Amino acid sequence: AQPIYLADYQPPAFLIEQVELTFRLAPKTTRVVSQIRFAPNPAAAPGQDLRLDGEGLTLIAASIDGAHVTATPDATGLSMAAATLPDGPFTWEAEVEIAPEGNTALEGLYMSNGMYCTQCEAEGFRKITFYPDRPDVMAPFRVRIESDLPVLLSNGNPAGRGPGWAEWDDPHPKPSYLFALVAGELTARTVRFTTMEGRDVTLNIWVRPGDEDKTAYALDALKRSMLWDEQVYGRAYDLDIFNIVAVDDFNMGAMENKGLNIFNSRYVLASGVTATDSDFAAIERIIAHEYFHNWTGNRITCRDWFQLSLKEGLTVFRDQQFMGDMRSHAVKRIEDVLTLRARQFREDAGPLAHPVRPESYVEINNFYTATVYEKGAELIRMLRLLVGDAQYRGALDLYFARHDGQACTIEDWIAVFEDAAGRDLSQFKRWYEQAGTPKVTLLEDWQDGKLTLTLRQHTAPTPGQPLKEPLLIPVALGLIAPDGTELLPTQILELDSPEQVFRFSDLPTKPVVSALRGFSAPVQLAHAQSSAERAILLGHDTDPFARFEAGRNLARDILHAMIRDGARPGPEYLEAMRLALTDHALDPAFRALVLRLPGEDELAQSLHAAGHTPDPDAIHTARRLALRRMADALAPDLARVVEDMDTPGPFSPDARDAGRRALRLAAAGVLAHADGGAKARAIFAQADNMTEQFGAWSALLAVGAGAEEGAQFHRQWQGDRLVMDKWFAAQVMHAAPERAAKIAAALTDHAAFDWKNPNRFRAVIGSLGAHPAGFHRKDGAGYRLVADWLIRLDGANPQAAARVSTVFETWRRYDHERQALIRAELTRMQDRPECSRDMGEMVGRMLG
Numbered sequence: 001a002q003p004i005y006l007a008d009y010q011p012p013a014f015l016i017e018q019v020e021l022t023f024r025l026a027p028k029t030t031r032v033v034s035q036i037r038f039a040p041n042p043a044a045a046p047g048q049d050l051r052l053d054g055e056g057l058t059l060i061a062a063s064i065d066g067a068h069v070t071a072t073p074d075a076t077g078l079s080m081a082a083a084t085l086p087d088g089p090f091t092w093e094a095e096v097e098i099a100p101e102g103n104t105a106l107e108g109l110y111m112s113n114g115m116y117c118t119q120c121e122a123e124g125f126r127k128i129t130f131y132p133d134r135p136d137v138m139a140p141f142r143v144r145i146e147s148d149l150p151v152l153l154s155n156g157n158p159a160g161r162g163p164g165w166a167e168w169d170d171p172h173p174k175p176s177y178l179f180a181l182v183a184g185e186l187t188a189r190t191v192r193f194t195t196m197e198g199r200d201v202t203l204n205i206w207v208r209p210g211d212e213d214k215t216a217y218a219l220d221a222l223k224r225s226m227l228w229d230e231q232v233y234g235r236a237y238d239l240d241i242f243n244i245v246a247v248d249d250f251n252m253g254a255m256e257n258k259g260l261n262i263f264n265s266r267y268v269l270a271s272g273v274t275a276t277d278s279d280f281a282a283i284e285r286i287i288a289h290e291y292f293h294n295w296t297g298n299r300i301t302c303r304d305w306f307q308l309s310l311k312e313g314l315t316v317f318r319d320q321q322f323m324g325d326m327r328s329h330a331v332k333r334i335e336d337v338l339t340l341r342a343r344q345f346r347e348d349a350g351p352l353a354h355p356v357r358p359e360s361y362v363e364i365n366n367f368y369t370a371t372v373y374e375k376g377a378e379l380i381r382m383l384r385l386l387v388g389d390a391q392y393r394g395a396l397d398l399y400f401a402r403h404d405g406q407a408c409t410i411e412d413w414i415a416v417f418e419d420a421a422g423r424d425l426s427q428f429k430r431w432y433e434q435a436g437t438p439k440v441t442l443l444e445d446w447q448d449g450k451l452t453l454t455l456r457q458h459t460a461p462t463p464g465q466p467l468k469e470p471l472l473i474p475v476a477l478g479l480i481a482p483d484g485t486e487l488l489p490t491q492i493l494e495l496d497s498p499e500q501v502f503r504f505s506d507l508p509t510k511p512v513v514s515a516l517r518g519f520s521a522p523v524q525l526a527h528a529q530s531s532a533e534r535a536i537l538l539g540h541d542t543d544p545f546a547r548f549e550a551g552r553n554l555a556r557d558i559l560h561a562m563i564r565d566g567a568r569p570g571p572e573y574l575e576a577m578r579l580a581l582t583d584h585a586l587d588p589a590f591r592a593l594v595l596r597l598p599g600e601d602e603l604a605q606s607l608h609a610a611g612h613t614p615d616p617d618a619i620h621t622a623r624r625l626a627l628r629r630m631a632d633a634l635a636p637d638l639a640r641v642v643e644d645m646d647t648p649g650p651f652s653p654d655a656r657d658a659g660r661r662a663l664r665l666a667a668a669g670v671l672a673h674a675d676g677g678a679k680a681r682a683i684f685a686q687a688d689n690m691t692e693q694f695g696a697w698s699a700l701l702a703v704g705a706g707a708e709e710g711a712q713f714h715r716q717w718q719g720d721r722l723v724m725d726k727w728f729a730a731q732v733m734h735a736a737p738e739r740a741a742k743i744a745a746a747l748t749d750h751a752a753f754d755w756k757n758p759n760r761f762r763a764v765i766g767s768l769g770a771h772p773a774g775f776h777r778k779d780g781a782g783y784r785l786v787a788d789w790l791i792r793l794d795g796a797n798p799q800a801a802a803r804v805s806t807v808f809e810t811w812r813r814y815d816h817e818r819q820a821l822i823r824a825e826l827t828r829m830q831d832r833p834e835c836s837r838d839m840g841e842m843v844g845r846m847l848g
């Protein structure tokens with residue numbers, strides 16, 4: 001397959017004035033009739049052929065302005081020669097046949113448990129009918145659905161309903177990737193919301209009968225999202241109805257189709273007994289994210305798929321702000337940075353590194369990445385820091401006013417900031433174009449009351465980008481006295497050269513430097529500090545992220561020393577942890593995060609960045625030893641925290657109770673390394689909520705116990721798909737390294753292992769890939785099992801298979817023996833004539 005290049009962008013030859021679609025639904029023989037009013041694009045070269053995308057469609061008939069035409073589709077669509085087209089506007093009409101039942105790729109129109117649904121982003125609409133399937137062609141849609149199923153939904157407002165049919169009218173011009181259709185036996189929970197503009201909107205969450213009692217939280221999150229977008233961004237909803245549908249078989253998390261969001265059911269359905277606190281938080285975030293897309297994505301969309309971060313980075317940033325406002329900004333920021341490092345830094349350091357705005361792709365589905373999403377959000381956070389909060393809001397107002405109804409580019413985005421803030425941001429734009437995580441080195445010099453800080457930046461080469469230019473990096477920095485008082489509140493240092501010096505004078509005492517507060521830029525900071533300095537920051541910094549980070553750095557340094565030299569965690573570290581654990585002034589959620597040691601993959605990443613070849617077994621062993629030492633040294637404190645952090649009364653998923661449960665489970669989890677899991681077993685036995693039931697069982701599994709609890713968990717939950725995903729995942733994730741691949745293999749033989757369901761596949765195969773010591777066993781059994789299953793899944797659902805294949809993206813970190821084993825598996829995956837475009841691109845890039 002040939003790559004597509006950003007540099008080759010051409011405006012569409014034809015624009016669309018109106019689309020009318022009729023669906024006659026049948027599992028094997030759905031008919032789709034399209035009537036599309038085309039007009040030549042005045043901004044394009046005149047006299048071009050009409051090219052329509054189409055894949056896997058059986059063309060029944062086609063006409064132009066009512067006159068039958070002969071069209072011969074090829075593998076990717078069909079063309080009508082310019083000479084055969086009328087001058088000026090014309091109506092194209094076509095009838096095609098498709099088979100949703102056999103569609104296991106879950107792209108286009110497909111079926112999930114007897115229900116019809118669609119997924120069109122990025123290029124699924126071409127599997128529904130012939131169309132210019134590109135985001136810069138926006139049109140109003142009118143849709144008629146014919147089916148005996150009781151609930152028939154599409155985008156926009158309801159426009160008519162009779163026995164066996166329904167019509168929908170979407171007045172807002174939209175690209176085809178936002179088209180959606182749902183038909184099934186569904187039931188809704190409904191509320192009303194009045195917008196700040198006075199529009200009375202019906203909000204529905206549609207689920208399968210029986211799941212109604214699990215929709216209250218999502219519906220409430222939706223109302224809060226709508227209100228928040230009005231209050232914080234001045235954006236109101238623009239249709240009379242907003243529908244959300246939960247679907248069990250779904251490749252992504254959810255999809256922001258105009259007025260008809262379709263969700264992976266795991267991000268809608270929740271009750272206290274079936275969903276963990278993390279599930280509730282994920283639901284709140286994703287409901288908000290998809291809703292926020294209505295303005296950042298739908299009203300203003302992307303000109304082409306290279307601009308994907310224009311909507312995704314911005315919408316992630318907005319959902320992060322929302323979650324901070326709903327819960328805790330400090331805790332949310334820490335969690336976001338942990339995710340960024342675990343996923344995006346990992347991606348940026350390996351063969352799949354790409355800029356936030358890529359320059360080429362073979363399959364766009366492979367670019368729904370942590371870089372486009374999470375790093376994209378970080379760029380917006382930096383922009384806000386550089387221009388200030390008021391100018392940020394001004395730039396966004398300008399963006400909405402200037403570009404509503406348009407398909408835009410990163411250039412348009414940067415321009416609103418330049419215009420609103422009166423500032424040249426051409427250097428900042430490099431962040432969108434340059435891949436790789438910059439390394440910032442901070443050197444301190446203290447003399448005669450003067451502090452001199454030297455900041456350097458360097459970005460290592462990434463695939464296709466051997467040379468890197470200096471970036472504009474906002475470094476938020478403050479100074480703390482050894483007794484904990486703040487000597488200098490946060491300043492933003494703008495690092496825009498390879499090396500810069502910043503001086504601070506008139507200081508009464510040698511300060512402790514608190515750098516990169518709030519994680520002000522997505523960089524790797526190299527800043528040598530003593531354990532004593534880190535302990536001061538952990539105990540006293542005014543910036544909560546910096547406090548967390550100081551504790552994290554302490555833990556990382558100790559773990560590195562344990563892994564490399566067999567050192568042991570010293571008393572200072574254990575004392576610092578004890579202080580954080582028992583500090584009642586601190587938010588329990590924050591204490592839970594501080595207590596959590598860096599994960600095995602994070603340690604492999606940091607060892608590799610420091611020039612070492614990580615040994616997954618040594619990392620696993622050292623981490624467990626550190627947990628054992630913490631458990632021994634802190635046992636009484638941990639036990640007290642477990643008692644103190646109970647949450648009496650009825651279950652509430654709010655941030656306060658969730659934080660208490662997080663700390664309680666974190667403490668019981670550490671303690672299990674000394675008490676054999678006694679506390680965890682007690683929590684499991686008494687649990688009246690999934691967070692504690694599942695958290696306690698996981699803690700038991702992690703110390704080699706939990707067999708009985710696992711059996712009980714299975715008996716209790718075998719009828720609940722989403723809880724069963726947890727049952728599958730936990731057994732793999734917490735398996736002893738030498739057993740992980742065996743356990744995963746056994747689970748794939750389980751009657752409930754429905755491998756075509758993406759959630760279930762990821763629960764087993766994805767979890768093995770996320771268990772570094774288990775996946776990277778020297779005998780290669782983990783690699784083999786994952787490759788076997790990826791090959792099988794590639795035949796049914798290439799997009800999902802390609803996504804999971806990223807478990808191999810870190811392979812060059814490891815020793816030669818492991819590299820040889822992985823190379824052999826990647827080659828086996830690639831060397832098949834039937835290897836999909838999706839997987840072919842991913843494996844090709846990984847092999848480099």
Ligand code: DPP
Pocket residue numbers: 121252253254255256289290293312
């Ligand atoms: N549904 C995905 C998201 O919201 C892609 N747009 O990010």
Ligand code: ZN
Pocket residue numbers: 289293311312315
């Ligand atoms: Zn999104």
